[in-house]
Amino acid sequence: MGAPKRHRSTRDEEKLTAKQRKTGKHGVDDSVSPRSDIAGNDKDHEEPSEDAGEDDYDVISDSDEEAMSVANNQTLSDASSNSNFDNHLSYKLVSTEVDSLLKRKWKYTWKVPTINMSNCHWRGTGECINKDLETNSLSVLKPRLYKHWLESCKASGSSESHQSKLRPFLSMCSSYCDIMHYNKKPFYLKGLEEDSNIMDAYLLHSLNHVFKSKDLMVKNERKLAKNQGSVECKSVDDDDAYRDRGFTRPKILLLLPLAGIMRRVVKRLIKLTPTKHKAIVEDLERFCEEFGSGRSEDKDEDDDIENSKLKTSGKPADFQALFGRGDDNNDHFMIGIKYTNRGMKLYGDFYTSDIIIASPLGLITKIGEAEGQKEKDVDYLSSIEILIIDHADVMLMQNWSHVNTVVEQLNKLPSKQHGTDVMRIRPWYLDGHARFYRQTLILGSHTNPEMNALFNQHCLNYQGKVKLECTYKGVLPKILIQARQIYERFDIESIVEADNARLKYFSEKIFPKIKDSIQDGVMIFASSYFEYVRLRNYLKSQSASVCLFGEYIKRNEISHVRGEFFRGEKKIMLYTERAHFYYRYKIRGVKNLIVYSLPEREEFYPQIINFLEESDNMNCRVLFSRLDNLRLERIVGTTAAKRMINSDKGVFVFA
Known part of the structure; x- marks a missing residue:
């Protein structure tokens, strides 16, 4: 299996209480705020309209049937969901609020404990969205969607525990605030249940948003048809109630790093879609041929396949689960999913799709084509109302700048009209305020400065922000050998000088000892490609005997490279975190280990240290600075990391 190709880069209004005016719903420091307290195929030559067509909607909409259900005293109510959906999209921002959001000064004013994660808690801006995350759990869903989900859980044998664990996150999603969850245990690291709960929650939330958007447009189309030619119809231009759409149809953008993960999500999306909306799934056979059937996600088969592979492969279990299939490592894909009155269509034209699922690289390619060819555009990204970035930690192993570029491209004014009735477009789209209404979910197993920067600088949702904060025990107990780990802190004067300070410390304190020693088997581990290049150039300038494994x-x-190092023909091996992520080879012959920069993925640290198992002295030197706190606490634990960062001493030993 080859590593996937990756591109390189350098890197409506209501009065507020006095308290609300002081803080602001969105948590921005705002002295005056009137915010109310409310809970694939790209055919560029086509310009389809978002207006409702007979192919897109049923004669009887879900809202009609749900009204009948309420009339018949059925217990499930849609009031909570309507409140969140309608209030979020109908709210009118004023200029002072926009100015406050653009300042990006977020104040996290509340904290609540998480459920099933004793080491974490949620922190948020503005008013606490829900002090008890179990409240208003599944009542946020449309009755048809909720009923189908229950039937799916029963059919798959899901326990009550699965349902109860899904409710808090779904309730949080329905608040329409921005969310960053960076302690999600992924399916490939024995976190199948937790990962599935989070995935079900955001897929249900996305489907709920799509179906409610459709219901609103169907309702308004009927009113307009009924009142055609009347005085009421002539006043439509001045009635915001009929402004129910954006510039283009796609409302959900789901960014995923790998085709194997995308296959898993699409398969689950189909299962969660109510039967009425998937009587026919067009192009399913094509999808299965291109990306695989996804049958390995069935519990029993998954166990059998994984065990059979592990018997014949030296790769660890997480590698097999993530890259086990032939095309799972494909990081260039993009498909549109469209819901009609006949079912759902995969590979829909992007302008007529409701949901777009893509990899960052797949979208970057489309953006590049639009910039180079005038007849092409990416206006289908102009009306995205929910952005979901799942497995963001894997994207860090690709090219995070692609993610930044994609997010910057969202909610821009389109270059063409694309057949949409301008009189039906929501005012905040026309005002260029769509980005303040977009909800963004960033999900991953850990965070880093780049992810934090995206959340703080590009997620400007007026509803506010919620993020997870955790304490860590560290991964040192997972080291299987008695390795002596010497952590050396180097001082920095500014963030700008951090990279230079690291290289200077290495060249003055570490490398001279390596150069003067006759010992071979020296591995230098670097986390980023940028560090790898700097080290490579420095070592070559010193005429060092080095082999490169990037x-x-x-x-x-x-x-050949592994052989040279093992036989001692090359004294030094320069090894990167991404090389370990995509290849996961066991490197033999390591006698001395230098961790130039700590790995982003904490599970890699014990694996790298265990390379020393054949060494006589088992010594390891680790370089870190105060800017490495996020990585450091995941590896040595939060308590130890604070001590190491704040201590007057600069050397710390773990054995």
């Missing part, structure tokens, strides 16, 4: 190594060179 993420862009050719597959036919791997055995």
